[in-house]
Amino acid sequence: MLAGTASIARLLGRSCGSVSSISRPRIIAAAKCPTVYQRPVACCSYATIAKSEEPLPITFESPFAKPPDRSEEMVRMRTYKPRTPGVRHLRRPVNDHLWKGRPYLPLTIPRKGHGLGGRNNSGRITVRHRGGGHKRRIRTVDFSRWDPGQHIVDRVEYDPGRSAHIALITSQQTGKKSYILAADGLREGDKVQSYRSGVPEDLLASMGGVIDPGMLAAKTAWRGNCLPLRYIPIGAVIHALGTIVNGPAKFCRAAGTYATVVAKDEIRGFAVVRLQSGEVRRFMIDAHATVGVVSNPTWRHRQLGKAGRSRWLGIRPTVRGVAMNACDHPHGGGRGKSKGNRHPVSPWGIPTKSGYKTRRVGKKNPWVVTERPRGKEKKDRL
Incomplete structure (x- = not known):
């Protein structure tokens, strides 16, 4: 108990008195001393506003x-x-x-x-x-x-x-x-x-x-x-x-x-x-x-x-498909990161990416005047 009290006294500083004369209530009171533990509010701020x-x-x-x-x-x-x-x-x-x-x-x-x-x-x-x-x-x-x-x-x-x-x-x-x-x-x-x-x-x-x-x-x-x-x-x-x-x-x-x-x-x-x-x-x-x-x-x-x-x-x-087993995803299995030379598909075999179109032909939205740019047209616009 005395060793623990001495370590607390060293943390609080020599101004709090010697170890032999410090009782438990005085140590707790010294721990609330603003000169030892309280810091300015500005020092606690660690967020800044950056500009991109x-x-x-x-x-x-x-x-x-x-x-x-x-x-x-x-x-x-x-x-x-x-x-x-x-x-x-x-x-x-x-x-x-x-x-x-x-x-x-x-x-x-x-x-x-x-x-x-x-x-x-x-x-x-x-x-x-x-x-x-x-x-x-x-x-x-x-x-x-x-x-x-x-x-x-x-x-x-x-x-x-x-x-x-x-x-x-x-x-x-x-x-x-x-x-x-x-x-x-x-x-x-x-x-x-x-x-x-x-x-x-x-x-x-x-x-x-x-x-x-x-x-x-x-x-x-x-x-x-x-x-x-x-x-x-x-x-x-x-x-x-x-x-x-x-x-x-x-x-x-x-x-x-x-x-x-x-x-x-x-x-x-x-x-x-x-x-x-x-x-x-x-x-x-x-x-x-x-x-x-x-x-x-x-x-x-x-x-x-x-x-x-x-x-x-x-x-x-x-989880990526290539990281799965062959029974869990069409891209799974094999050694390393290979997907077996297969075009990207969903877990159920439906093609993804590559401009795979799913809209029905002949059912265009009559309210659309000009469709949004897609593919190469969109890249040229950017």
Whole structure:
């Protein structure tokens, strides 16, 4: 006991007194001495904001709504000192504006059941490499946005079920709360509005009784507002597009995605929109869309840093076919890494890669004007 007491006294320093005169309560009190154990907060910080050489997406000059100012040529990511192997390559987006607390519980439901492991209603695995992960609650996001009037953004939150961020908004007329997809640059205290149910009478009267998209843009438009494609000027940057008049948003809902209005044909009743993949597509002119770019655009630059972080997300390991036995995969067996001069196939023998086409001939989508570039055409475009 005396040897242990002496070692504690040496750690605490000679200022705490001799070993013979120190009792157990005095040693505990000395351990709480701020001059010995407490350090400045600045010394504990081991995260820094690094900048990548890869440029950000091109900003669009739109009379309706501009994406946030990204004039800097670098991508801001948070890196960490390599105190452990798991944080050596960890890179995370800088999102200091996100809400730090729990979600709004009335708009969430627990995510439970065997469906977490990629299984169908009979219990069979239909999607491989899924299972486990951290406990989650599903956020109920409003993709329709029928409620009119102004809404105040209470906060912007992280959503574990999607790559984009979500915003909790409150209606000024009814006080009803709802979750929407957050546009890039949307912050707490901003006001958003939906004109899907119609333009208010006072705003319509200020435009002379006729809705002019350009005048409507000058008066009210800002990121996060939802309105029909009929009222959106050509060249506007939008996201969360609906396909039919009364349906919810289907397109451009992932982090950093957007679309551009190319043309409108009010006589035939559709608008032509260019998607981010390069596909040019028709939409009903009364289908709705939201102004701006989807939030969290630097999500694609993240690096998880370790395998355990992937397991937290519910992603299980993926084993290569050449590493399996011949009875488990067509590429398995043999000595070394050979796959037997066979073209890449799935575990069930279906060809993969190499441009294997699975679309039915003669059943083209009538809404697609120009298909997205594929193969050599896509490489030439890049």
